[in-house]
Amino acid sequence: MATKADKKTQAKAEFNAFLAVCPSRQLLDRISDKWVVLILCALGGDTPDQPGASHAPKAMRYSELARLLAGVSQKMLTQTLRALERDGLLIRTVTPTVPVTVTYELTDLGLSLHHLTRGLRHWAQTHMEQVLAHREGHDARVS
Secondary structure, eight states: OOOHHHHHHHHHHTOOTTSTTOTHHHHHHHHTSHHHHHHHHHHTTEETTEEEEEOOOOOEEHHHHHHHSTTOOHHHHHHHHHHHHHTTSEEEEEEOOSSOEEEEEEOHHHHHHHHHHHHHHHHHHHHHHHHHHHHHHHHHHHO
16 A cells, blocks of 8 residues: 555656646646746846846835836736745745735745746847847748
């Protein structure tokens, strides 16, 4: 009879994102979202004024994140932060001040993902001119 640890090890070995029923597909869907990438980069200490640079991870208030992430709606930011908290990628801390202070910071798990998302964001920013040129060329040929 298999122990609980054996079952967990077997289940982990069976995670395969190419299979429709694999829960890692939902996780991939979440972490590939632009707002997730940008939130992880922000909490990881990346700064918009220094695209390749990274600073120490830091806790941020909701309002700081909302200001930094131009174009994110209040609803989308709230939903994304809740989902990241549920997945264990960030910690939400409520401090009983007047008014209440709520901060968000990366967990170790979130920080490990941030290292990947930082590279993805940097790649997108670095190669955007090439991508735009390819799009223009493609659209000219297709038209």
